[in-house]
């Protein structure tokens with residue numbers, strides 16, 4: 001892992017209502033680490049991007065601005081997150097291209113850059129509110145991560161990249177092995193140890 005002399009990604013403008021503050025995952029350490037990883041380790045030409053689970057919308061907005069993209073899309077299962085992401089995009093003079101949607105369902109296009117900061121916490125979100133779906137990833141925190149691993153090959157263009165956040169409790173070694181089984185090569189490009197969890201950002205590409 002190369003972590004020396006990182007450039008810090010510029011954070012786009014965003015704001016939120018009381019309802020959004022209550023129901024949307026707002027930018028946090030993992031969000032900023034993900035943007036820093038994209039900013040420092042995206043070493044391919046990117047013409048299009050997809051973010052799964054944009055929450056506040058700052059990551060897809062940063063990506064669209066930084067790579068000057070005309071083709072980008074975001075989708076979230078949380079309607080309030082969809083609304084906030086579209087507001088963040090518009091606030092930064094971009095088109096509101098976020099839709100309500102579950103992971104890769106009914107996507108018929110491949111993207112050069114695919115981004116996911118999943119609900120990675122260990123625990124269940126059964127009968128919990130919508131904000132918990134932003135956090136809780138089931139028994140080992142892998143519910144949505146495993147869906148992403150299975151589908152990534154079908155949505156990342158040849159020569160393209162994906163960036164995904166995970167924590168130690170998700171079993172990083174096993175995640176890399178599972179990507180490998182799906183024909184994708186994954187490596188950790190950034191890490192940050194917090195008191196509560198050990199964040200990792202994985203860079204994923206088609207096996208050569």
Ligand SMILES: C[S@@+](CC[C@H](N)C(=O)[O-])C[C@H]1O[C@@H](n2cnc3c(N)ncnc32)[C@H](O)[C@@H]1O
Nearest residue numbers: 025031053054055076077078102103117118134
């Ligand atoms: C940890 S938050 C990350 C939000 C934002 N990307 C960030 O980095 O701050 C996870 C987001 O994924 C969304 N999400 C969870 N499962 C999803 C799925 N299957 N398809 C689309 N979005 C999903 C949640 O609603 C939430 O907004």
